Amino acid sequence: MKIRLFVSFGVALLSAIAPLTAHADCSIGRELELPVTMQGLRPVVTVQINGRDARFVADSGAFFSSISPGSAAEYGLRLEPAPPGFSWRGIGGSVNPSIATVKELSLSGVKLQNMQFLVGGSEVGGQVGLLGQNVLGIADVEYDLAHGAIRLMKTKGCARDANLAYWSTGKNVSELEIESKADAHSHTRGTVILNGAKIRAVFDTGSPTTILTTSAAARAGIKPDSPGVQPAGYSSGLGRQTIRTWTGPFQSLKIGDNEEIQKIRLRFGDIGDDFDMLIGADFFLSHRVYVANGVQKMFFTYNGGPVFDLTNRSAPPIADTPKPVMAGAGGSPASADDYARLGEALASRQQFDQALADLDKAVALAPADSRYVYQRALIHGALHQPLKAQADLDTALKLDPANRDALLRRTEIRLVRGERVGAREDADALDKALAPSADVRLQLAAIYQRLDDADRAIAQYDLWIAAHPADHRLPEAYNGRCWMRALAGRELDKALPDCDRALHLAPHTASFLDSRGLARLRSGDFAKAIGDYDEALKINPNLAWSLYGRGLAKRHQGDRAGGDADIAAALKLQPGLAGEAKRRGIDPGDS
Numbered sequence: 001m002k003i004r005l006f007v008s009f010g011v012a013l014l015s016a017i018a019p020l021t022a023h024a025d026c027s028i029g030r031e032l033e034l035p036v037t038m039q040g041l042r043p044v045v046t047v048q049i050n051g052r053d054a055r056f057v058a059d060s061g062a063f064f065s066s067i068s069p070g071s072a073a074e075y076g077l078r079l080e081p082a083p084p085g086f087s088w089r090g091i092g093g094s095v096n097p098s099i100a101t102v103k104e105l106s107l108s109g110v111k112l113q114n115m116q117f118l119v120g121g122s123e124v125g126g127q128v129g130l131l132g133q134n135v136l137g138i139a140d141v142e143y144d145l146a147h148g149a150i151r152l153m154k155t156k157g158c159a160r161d162a163n164l165a166y167w168s169t170g171k172n173v174s175e176l177e178i179e180s181k182a183d184a185h186s187h188t189r190g191t192v193i194l195n196g197a198k199i200r201a202v203f204d205t206g207s208p209t210t211i212l213t214t215s216a217a218a219r220a221g222i223k224p225d226s227p228g229v230q231p232a233g234y235s236s237g238l239g240r241q242t243i244r245t246w247t248g249p250f251q252s253l254k255i256g257d258n259e260e261i262q263k264i265r266l267r268f269g270d271i272g273d274d275f276d277m278l279i280g281a282d283f284f285l286s287h288r289v290y291v292a293n294g295v296q297k298m299f300f301t302y303n304g305g306p307v308f309d310l311t312n313r314s315a316p317p318i319a320d321t322p323k324p325v326m327a328g329a330g331g332s333p334a335s336a337d338d339y340a341r342l343g344e345a346l347a348s349r350q351q352f353d354q355a356l357a358d359l360d361k362a363v364a365l366a367p368a369d370s371r372y373v374y375q376r377a378l379i380h381g382a383l384h385q386p387l388k389a390q391a392d393l394d395t396a397l398k399l400d401p402a403n404r405d406a407l408l409r410r411t412e413i414r415l416v417r418g419e420r421v422g423a424r425e426d427a428d429a430l431d432k433a434l435a436p437s438a439d440v441r442l443q444l445a446a447i448y449q450r451l452d453d454a455d456r457a458i459a460q461y462d463l464w465i466a467a468h469p470a471d472h473r474l475p476e477a478y479n480g481r482c483w484m485r486a487l488a489g490r491e492l493d494k495a496l497p498d499c500d501r502a503l504h505l506a507p508h509t510a511s512f513l514d515s516r517g518l519a520r521l522r523s524g525d526f527a528k529a530i531g532d533y534d535e536a537l538k539i540n541p542n543l544a545w546s547l548y549g550r551g552l553a554k555r556h557q558g559d560r561a562g563g564d565a566d567i568a569a570a571l572k573l574q575p576g577l578a579g580e581a582k583r584r585g586i587d588p589g590d591s
């Protein structure tokens with residue numbers, strides 16, 4: 001099967017801006033504007049698949065658009081095999097995808113027929129899939145994430161040395177040569193200078209944060225054991241695998257001819273071998289970027305605030321954030337949607353007070369729209385205002401009882417506040433509303449686990465695992481199902497294989513070893529249970545369940561003193577653990 005690339009929207013030029021520079025005959029216009037809502041550090045656009053809303057991550061680092069297997073099933077898409085030998089690589093491994101054809105895909109009102117998508121890999125941030133370069137790279141593209149927009153652009157009569165950053169009057173513009181789309185395999189790729197070393201960088205809105213390969217960091221003088229380097233957890237991407245990462249101090253990063261960022265910390269890990277660096281959404285939020293594919297250049301201006309460390313809540317506000325003037329008669333105020341997108345962009349930069357002000361305006365302009373009330377609830381949550389967050393969620397669900405996002409968040413808040421009856425009602429309503437393959441079922445499984453409902457939790461894990469065969473969260477799901485069975489003391493012959501699968505995919509994970517230890521304890525395999533608990537406690541000495549379980553296993557093995565010592569240590573960490581174990585029928589091992 002040949003993958004047919006999308007070539008042209010066939011829509012008229014919507015607007016023109018001229019002149020741009022000294023070239024009086026140079027004009028630039030918008031072919032299409034995609035409204036962007038920042039969800040954390042992921043730029044999300046809403047399109048329609050055969051008339052149904054679908055949210056995609058706008059991913060300039062994806063050579064082709066894709067849909068997750070679970071979402072393909074949810075939208076009723078028929079799968080066909082990809083061409084023989086075709087594979088799709090990303091962080092976390094490679095995938096042999098299928099192909100799905102969407103009969104009608106609508107982007108900002110422009111309807112496209114028979115659009116093809118790759119199907120495979122992991123869900124990305126709970127979204128349907130990725131909108132890649134076969135859409136974003138068909139012409140020039142402007143990334144204005146700080147103002148909630150991605151624009152597909154068209155130029156006319158512009159010389160190669162024209163400044164295409166048309167908004168840049170009075171601003172310092174940086175220019176970077178980029179590789180041709182053919183040489184860069186449909187990526188936006190150019191060379192930057194890190195600590196004096198040439199680094200081949202892909203500009204990737206789909207990567208929430210900027211990250212280097214370990215080898216590129218080493219060329220710039222930084223290794224995992226270098227002074228100032230700190231572990232930064234694990235990262236994941238397309239495939240099942242996770243990779244270990246670190247953050248390290250770098251003296252200087254030069255991007256283009258006019259920007260140098262000094263004394264920064266960057267993340268690095270073994271993320272790939274056909275590039276050196278992914279410059280992620282953190283960079284795009286702090287810059288306005290124009291990618292001129294036709295002349296192989298990228299133009300950008302600095303918005304203000306931190307470039308990479310977006311968790312710094314004391315950072316100065318974005319400098320380039322005038323409120324847009326809409327096209328109404330005489331210049332009407334911004335719409336509710338504009339304010340909401342601006343607010344979400346500010347929230348992604350941890351500027352929650354300013355974000356709340358914009359969401360307040362959005363709600364005031366459209367008080368009957370559930371989406372804006374829900375988005376404001378998230379800001380209240382980020383500001384540690386749970387009562388206001390729950391009040392907004394209540395309102396959002398009155399306005400739209402089918403708002404599943406609001407239902408999920410209210411369930412979580414009710415659990416935190418100890419409102420178990422209400423949380424159970426919300427969880428059951430969400431369960432009934434979801435498609436069998438929905439990604440949210442993994443979160444719902446954890447909710448039922450906290451509600452101590454093993455049947456419902458295991459059922460959610462069953463559905464999610466069946467629909468997500470290559471997702472990087474499979475170890476988490478297998479472990480969750482193993483733990484629930486072990487905790488309930490049932491189907492232990494199924495629990496052990498699940499824990500084995502989890503540990504095969506993510507070896508030496510303390511919580512997974514803890515789960516398998518309990519399954520073995522309840523199966524009467526005390527020696528192997530002790531072995532699992534020993535390994536888990538080497539990794540994390542403060543696992544109360546592991547200490548308690550090892551103590552019980554030691555008692556069963558005749559080591560009363562050792563068992564008592566472990567149980568005492570466990571109860572010091574978690575005083576109510578003995579009562580919980582007794583309630584679940586876990587043998588105290590007194591015999």
